[in-house]
Amino acid sequence: MTAAIKPENASQGRPYAVVGARHGKPDSLDALAGLAKYTDDIALPRMLHAKILRSPHAHARILSIDTSAAEALEGVYAVVVGEEMPTRYGVIPWTPDEQALAADKVRYVGDAVAAVAAISEDVALAACKRIVVAYEVLEPLTTPEAALANPQNKIHESNKHGNITKQVQLAFGDVDGQLAAADLVIEGHYEFHGSTHGALEPHCSLAHVDGRGLLTVWSATQVPHYLHRELAKVLEIPTHKIRVIQPAVGGGFGGKSEPFDLEFVAAKLAMKTGRPVKCLYTREEVFLAHRGRHPFDMHYRTGFTKDGKILAVDGKSVLDGGAYSSFGLVTTYYSGQLLGSPYVFGSYRFDSTRVYTNKPACGPKRGHGSVQPRFAIEVQLDKAARALKIDPIELRRRNFIGENTKTINEFHIGSNGFLECLALVETASDWKAKHAKLPRGRGLGVAGSTYISGTNYCIYPTDLPQSGVQICLDRSGRVRVFAGTSDIGQGSSTMLAVVAAEELGVHLDDVRVVAADSDLCPVDLGSYSSRVTLMAGNACLNAARDLAGKVRQAVAKKWGCEKRDVILADRRAQRLDDPGVWLDITEAFILAEIEFGTMGSTGSYQTPREDVHGEYRGGTIGASPAYSFTAHIAEVSVDEETGEVRVENIWCAHDCGRALSPVLVEGQIEGSVYMGFGETIMEHHHVMPSGLKTDGQRRDTGPGKEGLLAHSSLLDYRMPTTLDTPDLHAGIVEKPDPRGPFGAKEAGEGPLHSVVPAICNAIFDACGVRVDALPVTPAKILAGLRAQRTGGV
Amino acid sequence: MSSSDLNAPAPVLVNLQLNGEATSVAVPPHWTLLELLRYGLGQTGTKQGCDKGDCGTCTVRIDGEPQLACLTLAVDVRDRSVETIEGLGTGGEPHPLQEAFARLGAAQCGFCTPGMLMSATAYVDDLTLQDNPQVKRDDIAAALAGNLCRCTGYTKILDAVEEVAHSVLNRQRELAESTAEDE
Incomplete structure (x- = not known):
């Protein structure tokens, strides 16, 4: 069954009242009643x-674009085209290559060209069909090979180097010397395919201009602050004339972490018409908006000593970026920068190139940029373990980087529970009895990984805090938390409530969180790069501690004792040395308000300013205040007649520092493992390739199919159902990190990474077939089995 | 609001029982039940995930059976009974499934949840009508297989439904035993 797994020495007692308790989300009954308002x-x-x-x-x-027939249609209020919003933008300020609506060129099937506001969606659609666009069709470049081989056919004319959007080459130590000195060199070629987020709520935006000229935009976004900035830039109005509100969001996973055409379109049309305008994506538009996992083509060489120590890692990757930069500058760095732990690399070099192609733009999907290289390195380790006849878990232990150390690329590692993660999944899966010992057709595989808890530097250069939280206490005993954080279902509002409740001695239900409204809340940068618990949690902790200190001081004055003798817990102010002396927390809040006036405080979080990054160009990207660690073991069965792989069980142990809400952490682990499983076995965001080969010859793709999505529905894009999903066993490992609130690190993305190689390593254990080009399909398994029989590789 | 479309066909009247209440609403003849609920009545608890019958997010119960509101024409529910999430307990007194989902963390973003709950209530209700009901996790998974969830990996959803199914059957058995004793 799917019971959670626990370390044998897990502590029974908890030092906290709310932190670590098995609560759900206090606000979830709203969604469960169907009352939560999504955009x-x-x-x-x-x-x-x-x-x-x-x-x-x-x-x-x-x-040319002729909109006259559309404008003439009854029920149409306004039409907007690209030249009305010419300013180029991009979530990364160094690569502004997008326009709200294309003005000069279209770069993928689905690129936005014009928009209509009408009395209904039906009329707006009818009007769109009356817009006449004259195109000069250009040769589409739908593979990185074609894009690199045809630099003169530039997808973005202003780009410096053909169709290359970013190249990163970094080297640490003597890679060539160490490879030459190695007892064993494993060389492998890996392909990671594209996949998409699949949040069940389609993107939606609603905009309204009030009588004062204030533009309010409600949007299904996970980055309200970046949306706010880009709206101001593109619409050419100051930020103080814009209010951004993020209502309940039906899932993000990285797919709503930058501005999209519909937000600019709704805002511009609201400004033009003086009426509220809503724009809702169809499911097909969600697939086109994409920003999902980059397809990677990777070549790795890894050198080992005969006892399994990693001497050198040499990785070369080509990233298929799609039509726009998106977060691609960061993706390109992450493709190498996040590989430096949990193992010691004797030397390390990576060379990553991101390429424009005429496809929906890729961006950050859960585990941004580091899921793909993690797949390659963990399969490399498995191959080495086989070659050296070392147990794959033992091989990983021997290379463990340790705690309070630096990676070879100079990132500071604080707490590190990777060994505990390995031990937990090893025991829970009965690894020793099963690995390499099960009958043919069944097998186990292991893999490990790490991820950031936010990044030390903001996307745009600033010394401002990365997160701000304001807390007010009121006379009813209620605590109100105002935060710019973006709850996309992961529970960031619950996290804030836990931190505030713990410090202020109230119950979880006593805390109201008001989040993601730019008029009401201090800035938080948003829900991406697994930053929220560490950063907003620390900001909340600062504000709550300040208020708690004042409450304790006011109570101490009444009791004639020292502030340190007063604690706040369980809706009471309690005399530490005399359990018989206590006050209701409401009375304590009132005493504090009498003493200090209205009870409010703010807290901020900024990353530590020293020892936080590598001293080289790019050394800031991937540097995080704290790193999470994960280990996975997958158990699979392979049907050798059909090639079908059935993943039976996945055990995942994740070191999140401290589980503020264990139920929610388990939910993040289970959700991550599910998503990683889906993209390994079932999902593929696939675009029909263009007819142009690198030699200039045409391939027979069929006219008109080039650049089309091979799937534009949730039927064709196969996300796992209840019947497809393996039994998931989530285990929490707690290695508190001094930089996290109560020691907490991230839990939302790390647990996805190593599930992919764990499954592939399990397939090898089951049937001796290596699938190094994802996704795993029956055809690839059968081809591998055929090669086995004929003695091929 | 599409009902004010120009050149749109004349609306037709649909009478139905919605969450036990007699309801009349005029809708364009091409509207789906999902449009009737969300646009015609402002009942936004039923969500639209794909609008083409693939995701299960818009699941409601029509005469007790879980059905997709996006694939059901509004006129097809004339004189029929439709149950939606709005009829399933209230914040003050949640349905046992809502309570279990909340406590066990079975709803993350909550967007698939209304539809998931409609399939889950249908499963539990159906169980109580069987002669020798058994709670099996595989059966629960099969009953929910038409409802995609992208957040949870389904684990906690299955946990919640399993727990409630057991408690409902236990209550039913206790009731039957006490009735038998009374007789």
């Missing part, structure tokens, strides 16, 4: 509906 659930009087006209071509120049 599309909001309707305003006089509201119009917008639809976006999208390009049918993968690569074409726009010669």
Whole structure:
């Protein structure tokens, strides 16, 4: 069954009242009752509906756009085209290569060209069909090979180096010397395919301009602050004239972590019409908006000593970026920078190149940029373990980097529970009895990984705090927390409530969190890079501690004791040395308000300013205040007649520092493992390749198919159902990190990484077939089995 | 609101029982039940995930059976009984499944949850009508297989439904035993 797994020496007692308790999300009953308002659930009087006209071509120049017939249609209120919003933007300020609506060129099938606001979606769609766009069709480049081989056919004319969006080459130590000195060199070629987030709520945005000229935008975003900045830039109005509100969001996973065309379109059309305008994506538009996992083509060489120590890692990757930069600058760095632990590398070199192609843009999907290289290195380790006849878990232990140390690329590692993670999954899966011992057709595989808890530096250069939280106490005993944080279902609002409740001695239900409204809340940068618990949690802790100190001081004054003799817990102010002396927390809050006036405080979080990054160009990217660690073991069965792989069990142990809410941490682990399983076995964000080969010859793809999505529905894009999903066993390892609130590190992304190589290593254990090119398909298994029989590789 | 479309066909009247209440609403003849609920009645608890029958997010119960509101024409529910999430307990007194989902962390983003709960209540209700009901995790998984969830990996959802199914059957057995004793 799917019971959670626990370390044998897990402590029974908890030092905290709320932190670590097995609570759910206090706000979830709202969603469970169907009352939570997602963006599309909001309707305003006089509201119009917008639809976006999208390009049918993968690569074409726009010669002209005639909107007159659309504007003449009854029920149409306004049409907008690209030249009305010419400012280029991008979530990474160094690579602004997007326009709200394409003005000069379209770069993938689905690129936005024009938009209509009308009385209904039906009328808006009818009007879109009346817009006449004249295109000069250009040769589409739908593979990195084609894009690199045709640098003169630039997808972005202003790009410096053909179709290369970013190249990163970094080297640490003597890689060539160490490879030459190695007892064993494993060389492998790996392909990681594209996949997408699949949040069940489609993107939606609603905009309204009030009588004062204030533009309010409600949007299904996970980065309200970046949306706020980019709206101001593209619409050319100051940020103080814009209010961004993030209502309940139905899942993000990285797919809502930058501005999208519909947000600019709804805002611009609301400004043009003076009426509220809503724009809701269809499911197909969600697939087109994408920003999902980059396909990677990777070549790795890894040198080992005969006892399994890693002497050298040499990795070369080509990233298929799609039509725009998105977060790609960061992705390109992450593709190498996040590989430096949990193992010691004697020397390390990586060379990563991100390429524009005429496809939906890739971006950050859960485990941004580091899931792909993690797959390669963990399969490399498995191959080495086999060659050296060392148990794969033992091989990983021998290379453990340790705690309070630095990686070869100079990142500071604080707490590190990787060995405990390995031990937990080893025991829970009965590894020693099963690995390499099960009958043919069944097998186990292991893999490990690490991830960041936020990044030390903001996306845009600033010395401002990365997170701010304001807390107010009121006379009813209630605590109100105001934070710019973006709860996309992961429970960031619960996390804030836990921290505030713990410090202020109230119950979880006594804390109201108001989040992600730029008029009401201090800035937080948003839900990406697993930053929120560590950063907003620390900001919340600072504000709550300040208030708790004042409450204790006011109570101490009444009791004639020292502040340190007063504790706040379980809705009481309690005399530490005399359990008989206590006050209701409401009375304590009132005493404090009498003593200090209205009870409010703010807290901020900024990353530590020293010892936080490598001293080289790019050494800031991937540097984090604290790193999480994960180990996975997968158990699979392989049907050798059909090639079908059935993943039976996945055990995952994750070191999150401290589990503020264990139920939610387990939920993050289970959700991550599920998502990683899905992309290994079932999912593929696939775009029909172009007919152009690197030699300039045409391939027979069929006319008109180039650049089309091979799937535009949740039927064709196969996300696992209850019947597909293996039994998931989540285990929490707690190695508190001094930089996290109560020691907490991230839990939302790390537990995805090593599930992919764990499954592939298990397939090898089961049947001796290596699938180094993802996704795993029956055809690849059968081909591997055939090669086995014929003695091929 | 599409009901004010120009050149749109004349609306038709649909009478139905919605969460036990007699309800009349005029809708364009091409509208789906999902549009009737969300646009015609402002009942936004039922969510739209794909609008083409793939994700199960819009699941409601029509005459007790879990059905997809996005694939059901509004006119097809004339004189029928429709149950949605809005009829399933209230914040003050949640349905046992809602309580278990909340306590066990079975709802993360909550977007699939209304539809998931409609399939889950249908499973539990159906169980109570069987002669010799057995709670099997595989059966629960099969009953929920039409409802995609992208957050949870389903583990805690299955846990919650399993727990409630057991407690409902236990209560039913206790009731039957006490009735038998009374007789």
